[in-house]
Amino acid sequence: MVLEQFEHQINHDGVAAVTQSMASRPTVVRKKFAKPPVKVACLACRASRTRCDGQDPCINCLSKKKKCSYLPSKRGGPRQKKKPPVLAEDNARQDGVNHPAIAPISPDFDDSTAIFGQIDVLSAPGAGLRSLDFSSDVHSMFAGLFVPHDDGNSHAQMEPTPSSSGISSPTVVRTYGSEHQILNAYYDFVHNYFPILPPRAAPPIVDYPLEGAGSFTESPSEEPVLIYRPRSPLSLAISAVLALVPHPNDPEPLSPSSIIRRRTYAHTFAQLATSSIESDCELHASSTKASEALSNDRPLINREPFHPQAPVELESILALLVLAVYEYTQRGNLLKMRLRADQALAIALDMSLQALGEEYDGFAEARRRAWWMTYYCVLQVSIVSTTPLSIIANNPQFTTPYPRFSADQDGWSVLMLAQQVLVSATQYVIDLKRCLTVREDMSYIHERMRQLDAWASNALTRSNVPPQPSHPIHGGSMTEHTTARSIRAISRIKLSSAQIKVHRFRAFSDIPIFLKRHCDLTVANSTNSVSKSAINPSEPPDGISNIGCCSSLDQFQPPSLSEYAPSSTPSMSSKFQTPPQYSFVNDFPYSCPHSARACLKASLLISQMFESLPIPQPLSDPGNPPHVLQLLPQNQYPRTMPSFACCLMQGTYAMLMVYHKTRVDHLAVPGLGSAQANHPSNQFHDEFRQALERIIAAVTNYAVSSEALDGMKEEIEGAYHTTFDQSTFF
Numbered sequence: 001m002v003l004e005q006f007e008h009q010i011n012h013d014g015v016a017a018v019t020q021s022m023a024s025r026p027t028v029v030r031k032k033f034a035k036p037p038v039k040v041a042c043l044a045c046r047a048s049r050t051r052c053d054g055q056d057p058c059i060n061c062l063s064k065k066k067k068c069s070y071l072p073s074k075r076g077g078p079r080q081k082k083k084p085p086v087l088a089e090d091n092a093r094q095d096g097v098n099h100p101a102i103a104p105i106s107p108d109f110d111d112s113t114a115i116f117g118q119i120d121v122l123s124a125p126g127a128g129l130r131s132l133d134f135s136s137d138v139h140s141m142f143a144g145l146f147v148p149h150d151d152g153n154s155h156a157q158m159e160p161t162p163s164s165s166g167i168s169s170p171t172v173v174r175t176y177g178s179e180h181q182i183l184n185a186y187y188d189f190v191h192n193y194f195p196i197l198p199p200r201a202a203p204p205i206v207d208y209p210l211e212g213a214g215s216f217t218e219s220p221s222e223e224p225v226l227i228y229r230p231r232s233p234l235s236l237a238i239s240a241v242l243a244l245v246p247h248p249n250d251p252e253p254l255s256p257s258s259i260i261r262r263r264t265y266a267h268t269f270a271q272l273a274t275s276s277i278e279s280d281c282e283l284h285a286s287s288t289k290a291s292e293a294l295s296n297d298r299p300l301i302n303r304e305p306f307h308p309q310a311p312v313e314l315e316s317i318l319a320l321l322v323l324a325v326y327e328y329t330q331r332g333n334l335l336k337m338r339l340r341a342d343q344a345l346a347i348a349l350d351m352s353l354q355a356l357g358e359e360y361d362g363f364a365e366a367r368r369r370a371w372w373m374t375y376y377c378v379l380q381v382s383i384v385s386t387t388p389l390s391i392i393a394n395n396p397q398f399t400t401p402y403p404r405f406s407a408d409q410d411g412w413s414v415l416m417l418a419q420q421v422l423v424s425a426t427q428y429v430i431d432l433k434r435c436l437t438v439r440e441d442m443s444y445i446h447e448r449m450r451q452l453d454a455w456a457s458n459a460l461t462r463s464n465v466p467p468q469p470s471h472p473i474h475g476g477s478m479t480e481h482t483t484a485r486s487i488r489a490i491s492r493i494k495l496s497s498a499q500i501k502v503h504r505f506r507a508f509s510d511i512p513i514f515l516k517r518h519c520d521l522t523v524a525n526s527t528n529s530v531s532k533s534a535i536n537p538s539e540p541p542d543g544i545s546n547i548g549c550c551s552s553l554d555q556f557q558p559p560s561l562s563e564y565a566p567s568s569t570p571s572m573s574s575k576f577q578t579p580p581q582y583s584f585v586n587d588f589p590y591s592c593p594h595s596a597r598a599c600l601k602a603s604l605l606i607s608q609m610f611e612s613l614p615i616p617q618p619l620s621d622p623g624n625p626p627h628v629l630q631l632l633p634q635n636q637y638p639r640t641m642p643s644f645a646c647c648l649m650q651g652t653y654a655m656l657m658v659y660h661k662t663r664v665d666h667l668a669v670p671g672l673g674s675a676q677a678n679h680p681s682n683q684f685h686d687e688f689r690q691a692l693e694r695i696i697a698a699v700t701n702y703a704v705s706s707e708a709l710d711g712m713k714e715e716i717e718g719a720y721h722t723t724f725d726q727s728t729f730f
Helices: 002-013 043-048 059-064 113-123 136-141 179-189 233-243 256-286 312-331 334-350 364-385 411-438 443-463 481-507 512-519 560-564 580-587 592-612 627-631 646-667 680-703 707-724
Strands: none
Touching: 043 059, 043 256, 179 233, 233 256, 233 312, 256 312, 312 334, 312 364, 312 707, 334 364, 364 411, 411 443, 411 481, 443 481, 481 592, 481 646, 592 646, 592 680, 646 680, 646 707, 680 707
């Protein structure tokens, strides 16, 4: 009766028309290749791999209010037809028909297959990651390797090198004219998120990238001629990352030609870094005499060190670590990320960096950071791809002491602990999937869940302890306050992501469609077993409606959200009770509401910690301020090195799943559709919206200098607009 009253209210308000099934609408079926692709596409469509109609302006640029420009292609013949991308925000409606990627939400959660599929894909390994190294045809061969194939959520791959000729462009690229300037830019743009080097050895200087280094008169994808070629593999790898940050005087930093030019320069630097690493390795091999085969001394590389307190022989390892993150966040290539990290690990083990003693000389800090950042990256590969570890995470032979932050003596240990918890939670997900697939005894999984939950909670408590300064490290005058705070925030992000991985299956195991997706179970009749008459408003609340633990978040969590969660709302969770034949899920050590609250708490903390990460603020010439900031999102330079971007997807996934569970509970109660602005349910709705907007702001900032994350941005934005723009909830 309650549900019928709610449906009558929706019909009265005229909202039911939004939920009309796509199947009831007339569809137009066209033969494949009935309309051949145009021979010349505009630059914007080339960069995004979107099918262009060849008009001036084209329909895509017109709808997105972008500048549409054409340059003749040097390639011969028409290209093979590519599947156009699904853009949730820009193509919501075409020809008066709802876009399938933004399916309206039905009042009945069980019927919302489309929205569930759009949310559920966010938790897949490599979700949203775009690849610049494979064409769409090649990528489709491996579509099921990391991300489950889903026609409704697939994205076309970005074109690596669209070509043009004959027209000059003022596009500029961030490059530098000396090793010292590159090192200074490393501390401005990289160090706070990826501290592979010791602290600054000299005060910061004005950031002064070369002018005109990226101007071109041929093609934006033409191999660049470098005014200055960095000497070290490390400075080359860092230059690859810096080239992706818009130049302070770029007049159109987000234009397709600027993006392509930055991409080309960055990849040139990355390839040169790889060649330089190989040269250093060959030098080691060729200079080793047979009589010195058993000697512990390594041949010296005749090159000035990039950092005065980092030995030259470490530069290849550090360059590989930078390139591993580059392959993940810029190229979208998980395979190369693994190869780079494994190569760094092999060199580090060969140098015995894993077993350094307590002695502390001028190079000790650099060696310690080289080892533990290598360890960090090897574990990160397993985390982002959800694959087994290539090393033993708690190997007792790894005895090298942790590095030091002068501003936070426990900062490094907290980061490594968070990485260990997250990789263990990732292995738990792998084991859980295997047990569900082969129907093994789940008692081991239940005990693992209890242990991991306690471990993650204790580690998060430790990360919230105010940092204590340590004695200044040898030779270092900079205290790295900002870096230490950033590392603490990254640690909290990782620990929160671990909590989501531990709890997410149990949190949503009362939803039949979730069980079907994750357990390959047939639940076609499971929902019919519970009739609408079984929904009794007088039953005690046992669903997500009694979220009350959010007030216990640490000092970074505002307590208002717990006040917005209704505690007396009758629950519809009986509608989603696990069918008897799947009762094995009820043996978990935590209930569905408990795990859902844990996921909500963790996802909110993730959104806050990403917002708290520092923004690059290089010193600028007062006479020549960086005009590019006025053209970038939020007027901010992009953060770099988002090796933990997968945590953004985990947080979004958990938040949206909890939100929709909460919405279902509210649907059962008359009067919760109140239009009063101060109604608790409306405020609860606003809190979710604001948390997701923080995540979107973070991924938008990253996507400026990390093209592979642009797919993540579209996935998150699509789910956000589907949730908040296409229907009325409360």
